[in-house]
Amino acid sequence: DQQVKQNSPSLSVQEGRISILNCDYTNSMFDYFLWYKKYPAEGPTFLISISSIKDKNEDGRFTVFLNKSAKHLSLHIVPSQPGDSAVYFCAASRTYSGGGADGLTFGKGTHLIIQP
Amino acid sequence: DVKVTQSSRYLVKRTGEKVFLECVQDMDHENMFWYRQDPGLGLRLIYFSYDVKMKEKGDIPEGYSVSREKKERFSLILESASTNQTSMYLCASSWGQGNTEAFFGQGTRLTVV
Numbered sequence: 095d096q097q098v099k100q101n102s103p104s105l106s107v108q109e110g111r112i113s114i115l116n117c118d119y120t121n122s123m124f125d126y127f128l129w130y131k132k133y134p135a136e137g138p139t140f141l142i143s144i145s146s147i148k149d150k151n152e153d154g155r156f157t158v159f160l161n162k163s164a165k166h167l168s169l170h171i172v173p174s175q176p177g178d179s180a181v182y183f184c185a186a187s188r189t190y191s192g193g194g195a196d197g198l199t200f201g202k203g204t205h206l207i208i209q210p
Numbered sequence: 211d212v213k214v215t216q217s218s219r220y221l222v223k224r225t226g227e228k229v230f231l232e233c234v235q236d237m238d239h240e241n242m243f244w245y246r247q248d249p250g251l252g253l254r255l256i257y258f259s260y261d262v263k264m265k266e267k268g269d270i271p272e273g274y275s276v277s278r279e280k281k282e283r284f285s286l287i288l289e290s291a292s293t294n295q296t297s298m299y300l301c302a303s304s305w306g307q308g309n310t311e312a313f314f315g316q317g318t319r320l321t322v323v
Contacts, residue, residue: 135317136317137314143311197268
């Protein structure tokens with residue numbers, strides 16, 4: 095049973111336009127959400143995160159929106175640049191009463207292609 | 211600068227061999243993880259450890275074991291490699307308390323022939 099879903103395997107966007115990547119989750123216990131970027135033959139690199147107590151977080155060209163009632167989050171990249179072409183993974187985790195957290199649960203990824 | 215280092219970028223092993231994948235982090239992180247990435251399946255958690263000598267099964271632990279004798283080192287062991295374990299293996303680490311990002315190594319592309 096997939097707890098984190100990225101329903102678009104690929105997305106093509108023109109350079110300079112906005113890229114919107116979507117992610118849905120089913121586990122209501124998740125309280126922390128992250129986006130990672132991955133180039134071929136490299137490990138994922140952390141992009142941006144959001145706690146469940148917030149609905150928006152910005153970092154430069156990257157903004158993540160969280161809609162808890164819909165169990166949906168999205169990553170906006172504005173403006174899109176050629177170097178943004180990569181696979182983007184949505185991930186989620188939950189904290190336990192002792193403060194610890196277990197491993198991240200990842201979606202299957204969306205391959206973003208920025209067209210010149 | 212944070213660093214997670216995996217011992218090999220590429221490995222080719224024969225079916226039935228015992229395989230060791232090593233990972234070292236220099237950030238004094240409590241948590242360490244092993245994932246595998248396969249096309250169309252994303253990253254799936256194999257095992258994780260939240261302290262020395264502690265380990266927890268992830269989503270796909272079958273055919274694997276782990277060892278964490280020191281805080282900075284987390285090893286993934288394929289007891290008897292099989293062709294369906296051909297994959298990209300990714301090690302990660304994170305702080306122990308609260309929600310924080312995990313930092314990943316560069317990955318090991320393992321091919322079992």
